[in-house]
Amino acid sequence: MASLKQLAAQEEKFLGGHRACAGCAATIAARMVLTAAEQPVVVGAATGCLEVVSTIYPYSAWNVPYVHNAFENVAATMSGVEAAYRALKKKGLVKKDLRFIAFGGDGGTYDIGLQALSGMIERRHRVLYVCYNNEAYMNTGIQRSSATPRGAHTTTSPAGTKIPGKMQLRKNLTEIIIAHEPAYAAQATIGYWNDLVTKVRKALDADGPSFINIYAPCRLGWAYVPEKTIKVSKLSVETCVWPLYEYQDGKYRITVKPKGKKPITEFLNLQGRFGHLFKWHDDVPIKEYQEEVDMIWERLLRRSEQ
Amino acid sequence: MIVARTGNEAMAEAMRQINPDVVAAYPITPATEVVQLFSKFVHDGKVTTEFVPAESEHSAISACVGASSAGARVMTSTASQGLALMHEILFIAAGLRLPIVICLVNRSLSSPINIHCDHSDSLASRDSGWIQIFSENTQEAYDSTIMAVKIAEKALLPAMVTTDGFIISHGMERVEMVDDDAVPKWLGTRQAKTSLLDVDNPITLGALDLQDYFFEHKRSEIDAMNHVLPIIEEVQNEFGEKFGRHYPIVDEYKMDDAVVAILAMGSTGGTGKVAVDKMREQGKKVGLVRCRIFRPFPKDAMLKAIAKVKVLGIMDRSDTMSTLGGHLYNECRSILYDSNTRPLMKNFIYGLGGRDISIEDIESVYTGLFDIEKSGKVDENIVYYGVRGE
Numbered sequence: 092m093a094s095l096k097q098l099a100a101q102e103e104k105f106l107g108g109h110r111a112c113a114g115c116a117a118t119i120a121a122r123m124v125l126t127a128a129e130q131p132v133v134v135g136a137a138t139g140c141l142e143v144v145s146t147i148y149p150y151s152a153w154n155v156p157y158v159h160n161a162f163e164n165v166a167a168t169m170s171g172v173e174a175a176y177r178a179l180k181k182k183g184l185v186k187k188d189l190r191f192i193a194f195g196g197d198g199g200t201y202d203i204g205l206q207a208l209s210g211m212i213e214r215r216h217r218v219l220y221v222c223y224n225n226e227a228y229m230n231t232g233i234q235r236s237s238a239t240p241r242g243a244h245t246t247t248s249p250a251g252t253k254i255p256g257k258m259q260l261r262k263n264l265t266e267i268i269i270a271h272e273p274a275y276a277a278q279a280t281i282g283y284w285n286d287l288v289t290k291v292r293k294a295l296d297a298d299g300p301s302f303i304n305i306y307a308p309c310r311l312g313w314a315y316v317p318e319k320t321i322k323v324s325k326l327s328v329e330t331c332v333w334p335l336y337e338y339q340d341g342k343y344r345i346t347v348k349p350k351g352k353k354p355i356t357e358f359l360n361l362q363g364r365f366g367h368l369f370k371w372h373d374d375v376p377i378k379e380y381q382e383e384v385d386m387i388w389e390r391l392l393r394r395s396e397q
Numbered sequence: 398m399i400v401a402r403t404g405n406e407a408m409a410e411a412m413r414q415i416n417p418d419v420v421a422a423y424p425i426t427p428a429t430e431v432v433q434l435f436s437k438f439v440h441d442g443k444v445t446t447e448f449v450p451a452e453s454e455h456s457a458i459s460a461c462v463g464a465s466s467a468g469a470r471v472m473t474s475t476a477s478q479g480l481a482l483m484h485e486i487l488f489i490a491a492g493l494r495l496p497i498v499i500c501l502v503n504r505s506l507s508s509p510i511n512i513h514c515d516h517s518d519s520l521a522s523r524d525s526g527w528i529q530i531f532s533e534n535t536q537e538a539y540d541s542t543i544m545a546v547k548i549a550e551k552a553l554l555p556a557m558v559t560t561d562g563f564i565i566s567h568g569m570e571r572v573e574m575v576d577d578d579a580v581p582k583w584l585g586t587r588q589a590k591t592s593l594l595d596v597d598n599p600i601t602l603g604a605l606d607l608q609d610y611f612f613e614h615k616r617s618e619i620d621a622m623n624h625v626l627p628i629i630e631e632v633q634n635e636f637g638e639k640f641g642r643h644y645p646i647v648d649e650y651k652m653d654d655a656v657v658a659i660l661a662m663g664s665t666g667g668t669g670k671v672a673v674d675k676m677r678e679q680g681k682k683v684g685l686v687r688c689r690i691f692r693p694f695p696k697d698a699m700l701k702a703i704a705k706v707k708v709l710g711i712m713d714r715s716d717t718m719s720t721l722g723g724h725l726y727n728e729c730r731s732i733l734y735d736s737n738t739r740p741l742m743k744n745f746i747y748g749l750g751g752r753d754i755s756i757e758d759i760e761s762v763y764t765g766l767f768d769i770e771k772s773g774k775v776d777e778n779i780v781y782y783g784v785r786g787e
Contacts (some may be wrong), residue, residue: 131596144428148610151601151655156593161460167456171421171463172593174447178469181445183596205460210452217746226617344553 093288098126102154105196106162108151111144114317116307116324117223118144119281121194121387124221124305126157127291129267130190133176135169139347140230140309141223148180156302163203166211166220173216190295191218197238201264212271212300219294219301222264226311233312235261236353241383242376243364245312250367255376260383265304269338274299277337277346279308282324286335297339306333314363323361332389337394344395352388355381399610400502402563402572405536408474408558409434411542413444414580418587420594421449421460423479426512428502431474448604454479458486458497462515465495468592471545473497476517476562477518484522487555491526491620493602496549496556496587499527500542502664503714504562505750513706513751516662516715520691520724528556528625529692532667533648535560535570537689540642543575544632544642546584551628554621561664563751575640583639622693628688638720647698648687651677652706655684657766658740660703660725661712662688664749665754670714672759683763688725696732703729714748720780722746743775747782758783 104125111118113268117140126134126264136142142159145152160168169191179185192244193211195204202221206222227245228234235248240261244250248257269276274297287305293303308323310316315323327333328347332355335347359365370378402410409431412420422432439448444737449464451457454475465471473482480501490497503517519529530539530545540557549556560566571602575583590723591600607615629759630646636644650670652658663671676683686702686709688695703709713723721727726744745762748754761781769775 093664133467133593133596146601146604148604148606151604153601154599156596156599156603156732158463158466158593161485162460164456164486164745167421167451167459168463169417169450171460171465172467173463174419174421174449174460175467175471176594178445178447178464179594180468181420184468189594189596203671206452207731208458213452214449267732353631358457 093127096151098288101126104154106152106154109145110147110148111140112317113313114310116309116320117141117225120221120223120305120307123281123287123289124192127288128190128192129292130188130295132190132192133172133251134192135159135165135172137165137195137204139196141196143196143230162199164200164203164207165193166197166207166218166270169218170211170214170216170255173218177293184276192285193218193220195222196229197221197222197224197226197236199385201238201262202236202348209271212268212302214272215299217299219291219303223307224304224305225312227309227312238264242368244367245364249320252270255367255371260379263387266303273302274354275301275337275339278306278333278335280324280327280335282321283328283335283347290337292335293339297395312364315361324360326353326358326361329353330355331384332358334388335390336390343391345391345395355384358379398574398576400572400574401569403567403569404535404538405430405502405567406434406540407544407572410558410574411539411780412472412500413438414575415472415543415546416444416581417446417463419447419449419461420473421451421457421464421471422473423451423454423457423475425454425476426478427504427526427566428474428476428479428500431500431502433478437749444491444589455486456742458483460536462486462490462493462495463499465490466493466570468587468589470587470669471497472500474500475496476502477506479488480518480522481506486524487525487527490555491552494553494618494621495760496553496662498542498545498549498555499557501557502562502566503561511623512562513565513749513750514714515749516659519557519559520615521714523692523724526554527692528552528554530556530558530690530708531662531688532560532565532666533559533687535565535568537574537644538565539572539574540636540644541586543580544636547609547632548629550587551632552621552625554625557777559663560782564664573642590675597779600692623697624694624724626690626695629653629677644689646690646695648689650685650687650700652684652686652702655706657681657708657710657763657770658684658703659712659759659762660688660729662691662725664715665712665714668756669759672756676757676760679769694728699729703740704733704738706740710741710766711742711744712762713744713746715744716749726779740768741775743769743777744779745782746779751753752783754783
């Protein structure tokens with residue numbers, strides 16, 4: 092259990108002054124992850140909002156070594172950094188015990204960077220991969236990704252007069268990663284800071300590749316007022332839209348069990364991206380989304396009881 | 398030590414002796430053996446390298462960028478589609494000024510798919526900011542691989558050393574190898590100015606560089622390329638003094654009194670030299686120029702070599718798809734613009750997809766060049782040599 096006092100006393104590793112929107116969860120996630128790390132870290136970022144807002148030359152928000160290579164390859168880039176660390180440590184040229192963290196959005200992780208991530212985990216590089224998942228390509232202006240949920244409006248799955256937003260369900264990336272048998276995998280969100288910090292520490296302590304999928308609301312893309320970021324994050328857990336759980340050594344564990352599962356409409360109606368669904372002539376999109384949430388939650392309950 | 402080795406074996410042996418900190422690679426014909434042999438060296442404990450068997454060439458070069466940013470000495474190997482898949486990251490490696498070395502086996506790019514030699518793969522990445530060194534034979538591939546590490550680290554630019562797919566990569570030749578200990582001793586360890594692993598002095602690498610700084614940074618990269626040729630010369634001289642094999646920037650063969658000459662790259666240089674010898678026996682004043690360093694393009698040395706002949710046949714194992722002929726032809730026409738003396742020039746695009754070029758073929762090219770010398774004019778500037786129906 093982390094203490095806020097202790098965390099607050101640490102030197103900042105991700106600094107203010109960056110260009111993120113007010114209420115941006117991606118930057119909150121980055122700061123929380125780095126604050127949680129008890130060892131010195133080297134960070135890599137995929138092209139995306141986090142990279143763009145934090146490193147406009149000659150400024151950098153990163154108070155730790157940081158590398159950005161391209162969009163689809165942060166996992167491969169950090170594989171190389173970690174391999175170099177092992178090589179140079181073997182030769183005595185690096186003395187310290189270091190940890191490696193890769194950050195990618197859902198675009199860089201679920202879609203274009205999935206292959207590189209799969210490779211990184213299969214090769215067992217000791218890197219923590221953090222996906223800050225805001226469920227669309229926000230950096231280029233809110234286009235659909237495979238993390239975008241059923242019914243959501245994006246600029247490439249618009250709420251039209253014939254088609255109400257995205258027609259397909261979300262990809263379950265966390266389960267894809269778990270199928271790789273990583274040393275540690277989890278879902279977290281910024282509204283539950285202690286749960287997130289604990290998971291980061293577990294991931295960094297695990298001797299092998301680890302993955303945390305952090306649900307990171309985007310006030311611009313999800314269309315809600317900036318001060319609601321934490322509320323939206325918390326509601327995602329209370330409705331089981333984003334279950335908080337972890338996987339380690341073959342075992343699932345739900346880390347935050349909501350008291351009384353709320354209907355997803357309580358989460359959806361806070362956000363403009365779902366606004367059209369409440370005016371739609373039938374309830375099919377919301378129903379399908381609710382069914383997906385129920386199915387995944389019930390399966391998770393079964394798995395975590397085993 | 399004198400051994401018999403294929404080009405791939407020789408490059409893998411060079412990599413073994415270099416013993417890079419990290420090798421990240423993905424197999425592809427005809428470069429597969431380089432990766433395969435190197436993996437065996439790793440598993441037999443003959444190198445201390447951390448080997449990253451990446452899941453694609455894109456990830457292989459991406460891992461190279463990460464490892465090189467961490468201060469490691471880094472190498473990889475690929476060919477054709479593999480280099481094309483790396484294309485995006487080639488520019489990033491050069492822009493970040495990372496001295497990565499690729500052992501590249503030249504193979505044509507799809508489509509149509511083909512596994513044999515032409516130079517379309519490396520030449521498609523000619524503008525990426527990588528030093529490009531072409532090999533005439535296995536010995537040169539071996540020597541250039543070792544030299545490339547030093548050149549890249551001095552220039553702070555990545556370098557690719559190429560061999561002609563199958564012709565050199567799979568052809569067994571006599572190779573003089575340097576002693577195992579001598580290579581790391583000659584190279585020393587990489588002295589990176591910054592490292593991602595230096596957590597006490599954190600750096601931000603790959604920052605977003607907008608209108609107010611990008612141009613200056615790009616200009617400095619271009620400037621780095623402007624300073625590469627003297628570095629290559631210096632390293633080649635050092636290598637020659639130490640190991641006894643001397644390499645020029647531009648290889649001139651019997652050019653002193655040549656009236657007509659051909660310019661070629663890769664193994665055709667060797668084939669052409671045999672043709673030159675045969676024709677010289679018949680008293681014909683022919684010569685050959687081989688472009689060894691294609692990037693940066695050695696303007697002065699090339700002008701010195703080619704400007705003095707009456708007729709120059711430029712042999713390109715690639716086409717620029719611009720209707721203006723091959724790569725060497727375009728470069729040479731460009732550098733000759735400011736020259737007071739200019740040879741008559743004809744471009745022979747040949748050998749695409751591995752079509753064989755024989756000694757007799759090159760002799761017939763020379764014969765055609767003498768016809769031009771006699772008539773004083775070039776009827777057709779660009780011909781596709783060895784294509785059916787032409």
